[in-house]
Amino acid sequence: MDYFPIFLDIKKRPVLIVGGGEIAARKVVLLLRAQAHITIVAPKLSDGLAALLVQGEIAYRAGDFKDDDLNGCALVVAATDDALVNRAVFDAAEKRNLPVNVVDCPELCRFIFPSIVDRSPVTVAVSTSGTSPVLARLLRAHLETMIPASYGRLATLLATFRDSAKARFPAMKQRRHFWERILQGPATEMVFSGREQDATQLIQNALDHGETDAEKRGEVALIGAGPGDPDLLTFRALRLMQQADVVLYDRLVSKEVLDLVRREADQIYVGKKRDYHAVRQQEINQTLADLAKEGKRVVRLKGGDPFIFGRGGEEIATLAEQGVPFQVVPGITAASGCASYAGIPLTHRDYAQSVRFVTGQLKDGTINLDWCSLAQPQQTIVIYMGLKGLPVICEQLIKHGADDALPVALIQQGTTVHQQVMTATLSTLSGVIKGQEVHAPTLLIIGEVVSLHEKLAWFNPVDSSSRHAFGRDPERL
Numbered sequence: 001m002d003y004f005p006i007f008l009d010i011k012k013r014p015v016l017i018v019g020g021g022e023i024a025a026r027k028v029v030l031l032l033r034a035q036a037h038i039t040i041v042a043p044k045l046s047d048g049l050a051a052l053l054v055q056g057e058i059a060y061r062a063g064d065f066k067d068d069d070l071n072g073c074a075l076v077v078a079a080t081d082d083a084l085v086n087r088a089v090f091d092a093a094e095k096r097n098l099p100v101n102v103v104d105c106p107e108l109c110r111f112i113f114p115s116i117v118d119r120s121p122v123t124v125a126v127s128t129s130g131t132s133p134v135l136a137r138l139l140r141a142h143l144e145t146m147i148p149a150s151y152g153r154l155a156t157l158l159a160t161f162r163d164s165a166k167a168r169f170p171a172m173k174q175r176r177h178f179w180e181r182i183l184q185g186p187a188t189e190m191v192f193s194g195r196e197q198d199a200t201q202l203i204q205n206a207l208d209h210g211e212t213d214a215e216k217r218g219e220v221a222l223i224g225a226g227p228g229d230p231d232l233l234t235f236r237a238l239r240l241m242q243q244a245d246v247v248l249y250d251r252l253v254s255k256e257v258l259d260l261v262r263r264e265a266d267q268i269y270v271g272k273k274r275d276y277h278a279v280r281q282q283e284i285n286q287t288l289a290d291l292a293k294e295g296k297r298v299v300r301l302k303g304g305d306p307f308i309f310g311r312g313g314e315e316i317a318t319l320a321e322q323g324v325p326f327q328v329v330p331g332i333t334a335a336s337g338c339a340s341y342a343g344i345p346l347t348h349r350d351y352a353q354s355v356r357f358v359t360g361q362l363k364d365g366t367i368n369l370d371w372c373s374l375a376q377p378q379q380t381i382v383i384y385m386g387l388k389g390l391p392v393i394c395e396q397l398i399k400h401g402a403d404d405a406l407p408v409a410l411i412q413q414g415t416t417v418h419q420q421v422m423t424a425t426l427s428t429l430s431g432v433i434k435g436q437e438v439h440a441p442t443l444l445i446i447g448e449v450v451s452l453h454e455k456l457a458w459f460n461p462v463d464s465s466s467r468h469a470f471g472r473d474p475e476r477l
């Protein structure tokens, strides 16, 4: 080991920074986070540092570095662009055995600044011993995506139980077992998803009564899997998918997304085809509740966003009624995903001041939309499940006053490498796609904004041999 990692308490301790430029400023910002008392010595200050001086965040002595500047210091940083000055600071600090860092000069460093993941009070510091700061930064970025934002809140909550846990389990080993159980149980996820009160209660109960049923109870995460491209998942979705014991998914969840689920998890397909329900909704609702009651971490994966034409509300209603804990993780809905990947802004100052998401299919298979309001100008209409009713939709819109030359886009398998965008107008679309193979799922976007597609399209994947991102047969009109 070239450097020994330690965490310094420099709260209110005097730190000297020699240099007043941008590089010095970056170090100042970091050290201020740890509440150091900073004095800068430099002939002049950058604007950013001058602002900090005015705000009273730092102290400043204008002039060149002098040996006396080190009096009483706990830590020294040299960040000037003059190698001789940097060297002088290093030598002077060495004489006094003071920890010193000359920025970007590993051979003149007694300590180095790590890349920091700050989830205070939890802090992760990464160093490559000065060999490659870029590598350290990349590793840090990696960790940032893996460590939930509320990790610090979890640590703070646990700290409030430290004394009572010590009193309850005086032996270190017992105490460690207790905390392991708590941290591997549902309490952590409760904190991460904003249910700190539930977590507090759970830990308190565990301290008062030993292992409780609440700890053994599983929970359900209703997760939006997005429109297909796995990169569009949220951090939280991915984290929960990788902790799942069992996953229930439907046919709008792409293979690539499913591939990211924890390998050991049971996968249950509960897909529904148009006009045909593979597993009835009521059964799905109850299965979710039953699995969670068995103590499993259940993930219910739904295409797009679970609260947009996803019946997510019905599924969690059953859970709420039966007292099963759950959380909902939003996903990117097909309208956002397909529009972005097709280069069609859903709103635009010149063309559309509002956007409407509607379904082209009702529960009983009919379409019963408010055609008059949909035919209004200056808005974009996004139609989910609109393929079957497409001829009727175009016809009715024209009948209710929409321009028959209004541009329309039909987006197939949006955001996946098989995405296809066809554009036409209200009067021509039915003819254009007649007899063609259409690969579900498909989304309709209607409105002037569609004309921007030609100019703004940016997503042009090379279509590979298979056309099925979702593993189904093509549909024919």
Ligand code: SAH
Residues within 6 Å of the ligand: 227, 228, 252, 302, 303, 304, 305, 306, 307, 308, 309, 310, 332, 333, 334, 335, 338, 383, 384, 385, 386, 411, 412, 413, 414, 415, 416, 441, 442, 443, 444
């Ligand atoms: N909850 C989902 C919508 C479910 S309804 C969401 O928020 O996106 C199912 C409809 O969504 C499909 O019939 C289709 O119209 C649309 N859809 C979902 N994913 C799609 C995709 N990748 N490309 C095109 N349309 C999609």
